[in-house]
Amino acid sequence: MIRSITQKKSDEEINRLLEGLNRIFIIGCGTCATLTHTGGLPEVETMAMSLRDKGKLVTGQMVLPVACDNMTGEMLREWSSKMDQADALLIMACAFGVQTIARQSRKMVIPALDTLFIGKETAVGCFDEICTQCGTCILGETGGICPVTSCHKGLVNGPCGGTNNGKCEIDSNKDCAWTLIYNRLKELGRLDSMRKLQAPRNHQREPSPGKFMISPGAQ
């Protein structure tokens, strides 16, 4: 399942964002942010305690089942009295959750987390970014491993000179995507695919911001 991977902002940044705001309502998310231990029930409770320690009034706290779901609107309405008392909503969900809540509420929203990437849990407690939704999928030529995402430089014609014993030049904890692709294609007897000189990528397949309509013209 795809997951939105988040990390808590520093206390300094959260303090700065909450400056002058004394009554806070905290919202966590029961899905990805719970899995990454950044916005589940325990983290929301810890945040509430920490805000009280700083002299803030926590008007309420809740963990939405799926913050980015459209049902979030219903949940927010149920809690509206406590939210109305708050100066701001402190959101411990990914940016999809923050924006979904912002659209359903008249309150100022403050994210407590940074959204790092959309990833996948590849081992217990380990999340990897494997697709950046570039719009021009080349997995068919790279053995099912995405170099646009998994190579730090997004190179499509093979490794750079920084590849080091199968690891990336920027971090020995990160695999060199092109070593993985090479090994996979070799195993499949398809190194010819790696030998193909790839033309410059189309970075405007779906010009940002992305928008897609099943029936063009319908809104």
Added chain:
Amino acid sequence: MASKFRKALESGKFVVTCEIAPPKGTNLKKMLHHVELLKDKVDAINITDHQSSVMRFPSLGGALLVKESGGEPILQMTCRDRNRLALQADLLFAYTRGVNNVLCLTGDSVIFGDHKEAKGVFDLDSSQLIMAIRKMEKGKDLGGNDLDGEMEFCVGAIVTPEANPLEPQLIKFEKKIEAGAEFIQTQAVYDLDNFKKFMEYASQFPVKVLAGIILLTSAPMARFMNKNVAGVSVPQNLIDEMASAPKEKAIDKGIEIAGRMVRRIYEEKMCHGVHIMAIGREELVPEIMAAAGLI
């Protein structure tokens, strides 16, 4: 306007190039001094492009300075800082000013440099940049539009003969040649028997190869490279040899080793020449050449 450097490569002579990094700032004195010292001794001078992602005076400015001083520049261009519009525009400008040798590189990640939060561009990769130049020479830009005026470059690329694993690197090497690279400057090589094996493979391709020689300045520097520079491997016997010299004589030992390596490459005709990188000690390049018996 034919490239003097291409003529040197095609002449069959043993070609020597070196490299100079532009200054951090506008003080060009030291760079000019190095250019003056080296321009008549080597066949061409590479000007590095924000080496190690450290923001500096631009490589294009440095290459112009070499040209204006009567030397032969090789413009290094990485894909890290410019998208395809900016890269093509700089090539057009370079050609009009007589800078007509270019070395195409991917470029280090910005996180190694002194602007760690910058956006790395990588709109093109090194082989695509080579493709772009060859396309422009035929009168079309990467968008397929007509270009007004001629353009011709002597185009090079790099390879890391000691990369591990090696084969993915060699596949990329072949793609660079397919894209149109006519010369290759290698990452530093120290184990020349290994390099000979690489050349047995590389010599089947229509490309001139200049072996990369990095001047060792001390035993700790050699150990540092082994630990931190991908694809560079200084054998233990060379580290021991560096360590055997008294501290104040270490640089002389480094010059001796580099000279000896260049000499062997030259005598055994391993490849078409050498690319000497005396990082920060460019004034020592003539001494290395003298130690090799080239001047």
